[in-house]
Amino acid sequence: MSSASTSRKLAASLSVATAAFVVAVPIAASSTTAASAAEITSIADIQGTSDTSPLVNKTVTTSGQVTAVYAEGGLRGYTIQTAGTGGENDPTPGISDGLFIYSPDTVGSVHIGDYVEVTGTISEYHGLTQMTVAQGKIRQVPTRIIPVQPYKGAFPDTSAGREELESMLLQPTGNITVTDNFNTNRYGEIKLTSGTTPLRTATDVVAPGEAAKAYEAANAEKDFIVDDGATVDYTRGGKDIPLPYLSEQNPVRVGSAVTFTQPTVLLYSFDEWRLNPTEPITGASNPATIPATFTNTRTAAPEKVGGDYTIASFNVLNYFSTTGDELTGCTFYTDRAKNPITVNSGCDARGAANDENLKRQQDKIVAAINTMNTSILSLEEIENSAAFGKNRDEALNTLVAALNDDAGFERWKAVPSPEALPGQEDVIRTAFIYQDDQVQPQGDSEILLDSDAFNNARKPLAQTFEPVGSKVKGDEFVAIVNHFKSKGSGSGVNADQGDGQGASNADRKKQAQALVAFADQEKKENKTDNVVLLGDFNSYSKEDPMKILADAGYINIGDQFDAGYSYVYSGRQGSLDHVLASPSMFKQVTGADVWNINSVESIAFEYSRYNYNATNFYQPNAYRSSDHDPKVVGFNLRADAPISFTDVPGNSPFYSEIMWLAQSGITQGWDDGTFRPHDNISRGAMAAFFYRMAGEPEYNAPAQSKFSDVSTTHPFYKEISWMAEQGITTGWADGTFRPEAPVERAAMAAFFYRVAGSPHYVAPRSAEFSDVQPGGAFYKEISWMHSKGISTGWDDGTYRPADPIKRDAMAAFIYRYEHNVAGKK
Structure with a gap:
């Protein structure tokens, strides 16, 4: 498959063999019979000048040097390339000189470097031009050839440019970055993009609608995959095969810089362009055969955000102290030894299957929270223990006890549930914990009760805090934690409108409006203009709910301080988690940081994937303790000396x-x-x-x-x-x-x-x-x-x-x- 686009331009600095350099190719012994002495059709003529071969359904004979062999792993074929092509030599500009040979019958008889003649039928298999070669239709030719050289240069950003390299040997250069690793755990594939940053979620950058559609359309042209040369599912039939690429020392995070150290072959399958190693790899392969290296971008702690106090938001991904084995009807996801790990369905629990797995989950969350060491922390997706006939705060208190046990002293306290509670609640809730040597709650917490906007979400929880020992009126502030309706479902006006905001956006808009009214009420009751809104808003920065909050005067601290992004979905990075401040509170903010310990990590490191693969990736550390990243904000509380200037209004250019x-x-x-x-x-x-x-x-x-x-x-x-x-x-x-x-x-x-x-x-x-x-x-x-x-x-x-x-x-x-x-x- 190829394209009649402008011929690719190769960098003059490439290290390749000169055109006059001729070598004798070693010839492996072959038990195959010789193909008939038919007329040779060049690979370029097979590929043609469009995205479909002009010779589909034709039987032809061609020849080339074997550049990759996939005898195992499911691809059941090999690639050949016209001798002497690649590198700086491009005898057929705009047309590929490589071809995939699908041949379970002959793949075991060829080796990389062989020069072969093959006869077979041409077809397009889900977008990949290939030749099907039967037993006896291959001839290994003893001859002297100019060997194939890998193309070295920037990986093309367009499908047309990539089709010019289809099935050819190449080793990309320049800046390349990991933009998704969700399927690394399952299929051994890593999604990449050219440049130094991952691809962004459209509505985290531009407004929903046509601008978002155009932005995502441009994104869709930019990503590509480095694969493992196989079709193995490492979470099912391939559980006993060590997963490639990943390790604790080499976590392959979204945002990691990529360097290709070995040639690959560019193939197309499952609607993606894939750079495959020249032979299948696993976690047990010789490191020298791994085609790429990845920088380890893990950090031991959040960046310093300044200020006398800190506040953070953390979605703890279904932390349930009620385990599945306590309830009737639960079914479980199991590890490769059939041991239950997490709840699948059949009951209201959503977390660990048993105490052993709860401890694994808890150890990771505890490591993350105690490392953050914030003055105040809001929690989302923690169990509402009342749903199981227990004290509503049981799971919350269990987590606090584990945090304090790890710290070695009573570092943390929980904000108790208020007396007035909703009549009906979800099985997950929000909560606050805090360090009482830094801040103290003022009065009781309060849940928004008089609004129907949150009937399908978690109702906002408010708590007023002030510094320990404060004697200055105005140092108090109201924190309100939120968890808006998710994007995954909705009908009617809540159906996905195709504007980039997902389903249930109409309800999230109502929730944003109700939150503004609730915050106004809290300001009035507490006689303060200092308000912080935080949590999982299930809305990216440019979406309607966030605009409603901005129009009400709330300032997105993460955006203002370029704090980073908290969530990765479908190979796009953005923020669903936010910390916003009223203008008076924002004046006292000193900095912000998203600590990327979760969203950018492979799910293989999550407690829920314990012993899923021959390589056990679980470690009791902060990395992949959830799927959302915590957002940390520093601030001062100096009501007598706020940071503001009378001659710099909010609409000033700088x-x-x-x-x-x-x-x-x-x-x-x-x-x-x-x-x-x-x-x-x-x-x-x-x-x-x-x-x-x-x-x-x-x-x-x-x-x-x-x-x-x-x-x-x-x-x-x-x-x-x-x-x-x-x-x-x-x-x-x-x-x-x-x-x-x-x-x-x-x-x-x-x-x-x-x-x-x-x-x-x-x-x-x-x-x-x-x-x-x-x-x-x-x-x-x-x-x-x-x-x-x-x-x-x-x-x-x-x-x-x-x-x-x-x-x-x-x-x-x-x-x-x-x-x-x-x-x-």
Whole structure:
């Protein structure tokens, strides 16, 4: 199968054999009879110039070098490629020179490197051009050939480009990233995409509807699979075969960078383009035969989010202390020894089958929560023990006891259920736990009771908290945990509308509206404007329910702080889990992070897959303790000194960057509560900014100033001296620093370049800005700034190097530097 598209362009730097290099191919002994001396049809003629071979249902003879053999594992065939093709040599531009030979009769008689003549019938098998070869229709030809070389270059992003390489040997280069590993546990396949980031869920990026459809259509062209060269199901008939690719040391996470170290063959099956190793692999294969390596991106703990306090949301994936063996009617998922592991159906329990498996699940959840060590934690998908005739808080208290036992002291407490409860509830619920040496609940918790919006979901649970020992009115805040209706079912107005939001979106919109009203009620009752909404909203960031909350004034903290994404579904990464803050509460937020311990991990590491495969992947650690990732937020509670500026309203062009600058401690503004965004920033203030960006390192300024115009009593003497000693500034030739002078845009580029350590960088020969020419002052530094996305210049193509920097623009430059270069969130 091929395409009449533009011929592929191969990089000139590829390492291949020269066209004149000829070798003798070793010939394996063959018991097959010779094919008749028919006219040879080239593989390119078989593939043709469309996505269907022009020779379908025709019997032809062709020849080529064997590049891959799949004698075991279910593919029952091999690939051949026209001798001398691949690498830089492309005698048939736009047409594939490879062919899959389906031949259970002859696959056992060929070896990689053989040169063969085969006769068979051409067909299209679910999109793959193949030849079916019967016993006696193969001849191994002793000849001297130019061997096949793998194509090395970027993997094509289009189906047309991929069809040009169908069944050919290739070893992709460039940036490639894991975008899905859901089927790694079952079929030994890993979904990839070109670039450095996984594919995103459309409605986490763009609005639902036509924009989302277009975004996903573009996504669908980008992914491809690295496979195992087999059709084995490792969770069923292949349970006793060690699963390939995965291990505790090599978890193959979504977001992992991929490097191909061995050639593969590109095949098409099950509606996917697949890079197969040249022979089937398993977890017991020689590591040298594994075609790719993957970076291990696991982190031991969430990133620091600052603040005196932290709050987090964690969906604990059906944590049930009532196990299936306690109930009548439960059926179970079993391991390969037929031992029950988790509840399948037949009863209301949804978690572990027995105490042994509950402990496995609990150990992972405990490891995750105690490592997060947050002041307050909301929980979703924890058992509502009242559904089993027990105290409603039994499962919650069981988890808290396990957390404290692991910690070795009474670290955690649970917020008790309120007296007023819904008449009917789901078997799963939400809850709060907290550390009582940091915060204390004020009053009782409260569940939203007077709304029908949540009849098919978990009703919101509110609790007011304040810091331990607080004597300042206004430090209290209301936290409301949520778990909206899922996307999996719905009819009528709740049917999937095809706009990217899934089923039951109409109900989730009603739930968002009811939540806003509930939060307003809680604000009034508790006499505070400080509110945090958190939990599993089952809505991506750009969907209707999140817009309703945003229109009500709630700020998505994860989006504002670029915290990361909490969920992976169908090879797309996004966030269903959110932490939002009212404007007054947001002013006190210091940072946020999604700790990717679950969604990006293979399900093989989950307790529910214990002993499913010959390789037992279970470990009592935090990784794959759930299917959602926890989202952690840092904040301060200083009602007497909130972070806000009277002259920076929420609709200011650089509002988020200025607030981030303040929350990061880089600026405090003026005593009158202003930031003065349109003022020029002085060189002295710039020194202070850089010093704070560096974390205010210990530094003793010299007794004598280096600069004639900066006295030792200058407000920024220490920072200016530090900046000079770090080589960030040299001052002026006359020995001055000119601390009150504005920072010009050209000098600003030089400062950032030096702060970054003056990295090796070759500036482009052609100017990127019409007013900054090669060889001019700070040309290299300005070009580097542009390459890092710190400055984009003006719409008219100028940089304006002599213009002074305004304080709001400097906030944007620092924000971009810290995120794009320093790698902070």
